[in-house]
Amino acid sequence: MKEKKDIRILAFESSCDETSTAVVKNGSEIESLIVATQIKSHARFGGVVPEVASRHHIEVITQITREALEEAKVSWEDLDAIAVTHGPGLVGALLIGINAAKAASMATGLPLIGVDHIMGHISAAQLVEPIEYPALALQVSGGHTEIVLLKDPTHFEIVGDTRDDAAGEAYDKIGRVLGVNYPAGKTIDQWAHQGKDTFGFPRAMIDEDNYDFSFSGLKSAFINTCHHADQLGQELDKYDLAASFQAAVVDVLAEKTMWAIRQYQPKTFIMGGGVAANLGLRERMNNEIAALEKAPKVILPPLKLCGDNAAMIGAAAYNQYLAGNFADLTLDADPSMELPYAEDYK
Numbered sequence: 001m002k003e004k005k006d007i008r009i010l011a012f013e014s015s016c017d018e019t020s021t022a023v024v025k026n027g028s029e030i031e032s033l034i035v036a037t038q039i040k041s042h043a044r045f046g047g048v049v050p051e052v053a054s055r056h057h058i059e060v061i062t063q064i065t066r067e068a069l070e071e072a073k074v075s076w077e078d079l080d081a082i083a084v085t086h087g088p089g090l091v092g093a094l095l096i097g098i099n100a101a102k103a104a105s106m107a108t109g110l111p112l113i114g115v116d117h118i119m120g121h122i123s124a125a126q127l128v129e130p131i132e133y134p135a136l137a138l139q140v141s142g143g144h145t146e147i148v149l150l151k152d153p154t155h156f157e158i159v160g161d162t163r164d165d166a167a168g169e170a171y172d173k174i175g176r177v178l179g180v181n182y183p184a185g186k187t188i189d190q191w192a193h194q195g196k197d198t199f200g201f202p203r204a205m206i207d208e209d210n211y212d213f214s215f216s217g218l219k220s221a222f223i224n225t226c227h228h229a230d231q232l233g234q235e236l237d238k239y240d241l242a243a244s245f246q247a248a249v250v251d252v253l254a255e256k257t258m259w260a261i262r263q264y265q266p267k268t269f270i271m272g273g274g275v276a277a278n279l280g281l282r283e284r285m286n287n288e289i290a291a292l293e294k295a296p297k298v299i300l301p302p303l304k305l306c307g308d309n310a311a312m313i314g315a316a317a318y319n320q321y322l323a324g325n326f327a328d329l330t331l332d333a334d335p336s337m338e339l340p341y342a343e344d345y346k
Contacts, residue, residue, distance in 0.1 A: 007321060008074060009081045010065075010104070011314035014057045014097030015089025015117050016142075021064045022310035023072035023079075027318025028126055032071035033304075033311045034064040057096035065100065068310075076108050083317030086114040086327075087337030088143070094333035102329050113317040114327040117308075118144060118339055119156055121272035123319065124312035125299040132267035132297060138257045140281070141273030142168035142183070145253075147211045147260050149342055150270075153319035157342040159264070160211025160256060167249055168275045170215040174222045174245055178238055189278050192246035195239030199225060201248040203255075211256050218248050246280050254284045261289070261296065269296045277306040 006025050013020040019036040036056070069075065084101035087094060098114075105112040122137040135150040145167045147160035165173070168185060175184020201221050204214040222245055229236045261269060269289060275281065282300055289295050305312060320326075 007080045007318060008072075008078055009083050009113070009314045009317050009321065010068065010079050011115075011310040011317055012061070012065075012082075012084040012097040012101045013117075013120070013308055013310040013313045014061065014093050015085045015087075016093060016308055017053045017056075018308040019057045019060050019064060019096075020308065020310035021061075021068035022314050023068055023074060024127075024311055024314025024318065027315050028130070030127060030311045030314075031074070032068045033309060034067045034071065035307075035309055036060040036064055051092065053090060054092035054096060057093055061096060061100050065104070076110075079108070079110055081111045081113055081317065081321055081326075082108070083113040083115050083313050083320075084331075085117045085120060085313055086331055087334030088117055089333075089335055091333050091335040094335060098331060098333055102331060106329060111321075112327045112329070112331060113320050113325065114331045115313045115316045115320065116337055116339065117313075118146070118148070118272075120312040120316045122148060122150065122156065122270055123153075123316035124272055124301045124305045124309075125268070125270040126315050127305060127311060128299050128301055131270065131299065134264065134266050135268035135270055136257075136261055136264055136266035136296070137270040137272055138253065138276070138285070139272045140167050140253065140275035140278075142166060142172065142275075144273065145213050145215070145275075146339075147257060148339060149264060149266075154323045154325065156339050158339050159260060159342045159345060160213065161341075162213040162215065163205075164214050164216035165219055167213070167215055167253065168273070170219045170249065171275070173219050177223055177226050178241065183274070185275060185278060188242045188246060189280055191239045191242035192280055193243075195237060195241070195243030197244045197247040198237075198240045199244035201244050203248055203251050206252050206255050211260050213252060213256065215249065218245070246278075250278075250281050250284050253281060254288055257285065258288050261292070265294070266296045268299060270299050272301065272306070274307050276300065277303045
């Protein structure tokens with residue numbers, strides 16, 4: 001019997017403020033993962049500055065490509081494809097990774113695969129253990145908060161979306177009010193575990209008959225509470241503020257997601273995106289799902305795979321490789337790329 005050939009993919013990710021390369025084998029094994037972070041460069045601005053991000057990508061992408069191959073102990077001849085995020089994201093940042101990937105594909109003759117960034121975040125789960133389909137994912141990050149139905153490895157559909165701010169965006173905005181450096185999520189999470197939900201912030205849309213979210217009102221309620229206290233000369237407990245904010249976010253995310261799990265009866269539940277690293281959210285979802293009579297398998301990627309990284313792009317690209325979904329050298333950035341919405345999306 002002929003031995004099955006391993007498929008190795010060199011992946012690029014540069015959609016925002018992390019430049020990353022990775023070599024992924026068979027869509028499930030990370031042979032190398034390099035991430036060049038820009039957090040310090042953007043922290044003083046309180047968020048990502050697109051032009052600064054693009055310049056940093058240009059500075060490091062050649063070097064980290066070399067490092068990824070060296071760490072994996074492979075040469076270009078050992079690779080089977082080149083993959084790259086082509087959206088959504090910052091257009092200038094995306095183009096750096098895309099042009100690097102296209103140059104590598106053209107120079108080596110290796111096929112090129114364009115990957116949706118959100119599919120990448122969700123596909124990071126298969127780097128932990130195999131996904132059983134159909135699956136349901138809660139994608140929570142700075143730019144996206146969505147509930148996504150995975151019909152198979154390459155067909156993803158949105159069943160719930162945010163109407164305004166994403167959860168991660170709201171964390172960063174209230175972090176500025178509390179004087180927390182960007183990105184604020186980790187610190188707010190830590191403070192939340194030391195405080196109590198004493199402010200009772202609103203749980204927007206929690207009782208509506210859909211799987212959509214809204215965090216703009218929560219953000220405004222938080223900011224107004226802090227500004228009103230400042231005007232009165234009152235000092236509010238930062239730990240209680242963090243706990244109250246996080247309780248409101250987690251309540252809505254958990255409630256809506258559990259409704260979706262009960263409706264769609266997935267075989268696997270996944271969390272993806274930067275906010276998937278939030279310990280409060282991870283604890284809540286684990287507990288809620290464990291209490292179900294018929295519980296899906298739960299895959300929560302390790303914290304290092306929750307943020308932007310090229311390994312997740314390599315995992316998603318493997319699925320596209322098997323499906324024969326290749327790109328050509330006309331591949332371009334699509335900063336507003338969206339997954340399709342399910343037919344029954346309300």
